[in-house]
Amino acid sequence: MALAYDDTNIFARILRGEIPCDKVAENDHALAFRDINPQAPVHVLVIPKGAYVSLDDFAANASDAEILSFTRLCAQVCTSEGVHLAGGHDGFRAIANAGPHGVQEVPHYHLHILGGRVMGPMLARKA
Template identity: 40%
Template sequence: MADARPHYPGGMSSAENLAVPDCLFCRIVAGQVPADLVAGTDRVVAFRDINPQAPLHVLVVPRDHHADVAQLAAVDPGLLADVVALAHEVAQTEADGAYRLVFNTGAEAGQSVFHVHGHVIGGRRLGWSPA
């Protein structure tokens, strides 16, 4: 009988998807790298971006490692919903609920850490500059 668990690029299965040793965000989640934590649940963590682009710039990451938002949506849509819910909670607390939630997917789109993360951006009137 074939293995019914979802498989990830590089051969990882969901049971092995908890952490990647050289991933910066996995190390933050594990408490091995310091971060300014804002909020968290048993499945998701929010911390301030070290290079903020707005008065509110918080990264929201699942505790389990997933390379990007498309991979996360494919294998655990409930966890993606948890990421969005915590992003909203952070924005309610810190920006009166007005915010932008951005997921960069791929190096060409600006993703520099390949552990899915949503950027919660707000705290001022935002313009639109996609490039």
Template identity: 40%
Template sequence: MTAYDPNNIFAKILRGEFPCYKVYEDDHVLAFLDIMPRAPGHTLVIPKAPARNLLDVKPDDLAHVARAAQKIARAAMTTFKADGITLQQFSESAGGQVVFHLHIHVMPRHNGIALLPPASRKEDVKVLEDSATKLIAALQGG
């Protein structure tokens, strides 16, 4: 397996070199909105520890990511009045992975509405800001 690349886009986001629409952060994970969402509220949850994907992540780091994904999913259900949640994780190119830092997609879903194709459109900044504000409020119990 290829080694972790510390210059991937998510590592740069973690270092503050690239901006993001952060919705949650603790000592172990960062969660932020996907700027090319497949559904409103599409959030990415990543470990702060370097991990290429599911195949090399340390079990404790994976557990932190899973707990944060569940927290985000519960808040997103309310915030986006979702009927369900889709979680996705891709490992290696053949598995569909594009950014080689472990991440879990948390996508609020509504009955009868298909996901948009991956990377099909960049969301409007105001929509992302509004979604982030609402999701942060829900995560803080507000």
């Protein structure tokens, strides 16, 4: 069962200006801001301004302009935060959680960009 978009979610409220955020960058179709509970020295969320629940929803239903703007804003954030690979930087991790099995907490598509330290293994191995 697909997760329904809830326009009262915290990211929708941030986009409407009802809740402040620590903005990193913005363009016509996306917004990037610092996570309020950072898990790394760099922890920025990038969200589309449209009502998309998850990566698969965004990839299937967003316009080409929205997808391009979102992706370019991600690149801009990586550069401005000093985690991009160009120029010898050490890189980053990008995470998008989706649905209950992905432990998605907010039903608005968002990409976590984390960096500034080694992130460790992505998942614990199970025997």
